[in-house]
Amino acid sequence: MTGIADVFLLLVYLGTGDFRKLESGNMYFWDINDCNWYAAQVTKRYGNYMYRDYMDAKDRATAYCVPRRVNPEDVKVY
Numbered sequence: 001m002t003g004i005a006d007v008f009l010l011l012v013y014l015g016t017g018d019f020r021k022l023e024s025g026n027m028y029f030w031d032i033n034d035c036n037w038y039a040a041q042v043t044k045r046y047g048n049y050m051y052r053d054y055m056d057a058k059d060r061a062t063a064y065c066v067p068r069r070v071n072p073e074d075v076k077v078y
Contacts, residue, residue, distance in 0.1 A: 005072050008035040008065040012042055019058045028070060028077045039063035 008031070012024040024042075029035035043061040070077070 003071065004069050005030075005077070007068055007070055007072075007077050008032050009068045010035050010038055010063060010065055012039075012061065012063045014058065014061055016057045016060050016062075026075075028068065028075055029065070030077055032065060034078065035065035039065055 007028045009025065010027040010029065011022065013020055014023045015021055027038070029038070040063075043063045045055065045059065045061065
């Protein structure tokens with residue numbers, strides 16, 4: 001495949017507010033459903049948190065997919 005293709009970029013952030021930091025922004029997917037599945041999986045948190053509000057702001061995760069145009073010869077697309 002050559003040329004420009006429409007894909008979806010998975011962005012993963014850790015933290016909130018001043019602690020928010022982009023941890024991953026280099027995974028591209030052909031299908032929005034695949035991208036959203038990974039977004040849902042990487043934001044799950046396990047531990048002995050009785051309530052989510054007690055989780056430290058630095059440990060909170062947000063992930064979402066955005067449309068992008070890339071050359072599939074230059075980047076890996078899943």
